[in-house]
Amino acid sequence: xxxxxxxxxxxxxxxxxxxxxxxxxxxxxxxxxxxxxxxxxxxxxxxxxxxxxxxxxxxxxxxxxxxxxxxxxxxxxxxxxxxxxxxxxxxxxxxxxxxxxxxxxxxxxxxxxxxxxxxxxxxxxxxxxxxxxxxxxxxxxxxxxxxxxxxxxxxxxxx
Numbered sequence: 001x002x003x004x005x006x007x008x009x010x011x012x013x014x015x016x017x018x019x020x021x022x023x024x025x026x027x028x029x030x031x032x033x034x035x036x037x038x039x040x041x042x043x044x045x046x047x048x049x050x051x052x053x054x055x056x057x058x059x060x061x062x063x064x065x066x067x068x069x070x071x072x073x074x075x076x077x078x079x080x081x082x083x084x085x086x087x088x089x090x091x092x093x094x095x096x097x098x099x100x101x102x103x104x105x106x107x108x109x110x111x112x113x114x115x116x117x118x119x120x121x122x123x124x125x126x127x128x129x130x131x132x133x134x135x136x137x138x139x140x141x142x143x144x145x146x147x148x149x150x151x152x153x154x155x156x157x158x159x
Contacts, residue, residue: 001104001112001138008145009101015152016094020087027086031154036076038155042089043081044072045151049096052144056103059137060111065119097148104141112138126150 019027019042027038036044047070055067081089104112115134122131126147129135 001141004142004145005101005105008104009098011145011149011152012094012097012101015155016090018156019090022086024086027089028082031157037082039081039084039086039089040076041151041155042093043076043079043084045148046081046089046093046096047072047075047079048144048147049093049100052140053096053100053103056100056107056137056141059140060107063114063116063118065116065121065135065137065140067120067124069120069124100144107137107141112136112141 019038022038027042030037031041051067051070055065058067059065113136115136117134119129119135121129121135121140121143125140126143129139
C-alpha cells in the first residue's frame with residue numbers, strides 16, 4: 001500500500017500542475033459530442049472523492065463494505081461544474097485527494113485488509129468484484145485510485 005500511496009500522491013501533484021496549464025476554454029470544451037468536458041470529468045472526480053471519503057472512514061467501523069451509490073450524471077448536472085472557475089476545481093480536487101491519501105495511509109491495517117463477505121463492490125466498484133467473492137477496504141481504495149487515473153487520462157486526452 002505504501003508504494004501505491006506514493007504513486008497516488010505523485011499522480012495528484014503532477015496532474016494538478018498539468019491541469020493548471022489548461023485554459024478555461026480548454027477545460028470547458030466537451031471531449032466529443034454528448035461527452036463531458038474536462039471540467040465535468042474533474043467535477044465527477046470530486047464527487048467520487050466525496051463519496052469515497054465517507055466509504056473509507058465508515059468501513060473502519062463496520063464488518064461490511066456496503067455503501068450507497070449515487071447518480072453520477074445527475075450530480076454533475078446539479079452542481080454545474082462547467083460554471084466553476086477551472087483553477088478552483090483543480091485546487092479542490094487536489095486537496096481533497098491529498099486528504100484521501102492521508103485517510104488511506106492512516107486506516108488501520110486490520111481494517112484495510114479484513115476480508116468482508118458482505119459488500120456491494122459488484123455494483124459500485126470501478127473494477128467490480130463478484131457478488132459472492134470476499135472484498136477488502138484496501139481493494140476498494142486501490143480501485144478508487146484506478147478509477148481516478150482512468151478519468152485523468154480522459155482529461156489529458158490519452159484515452
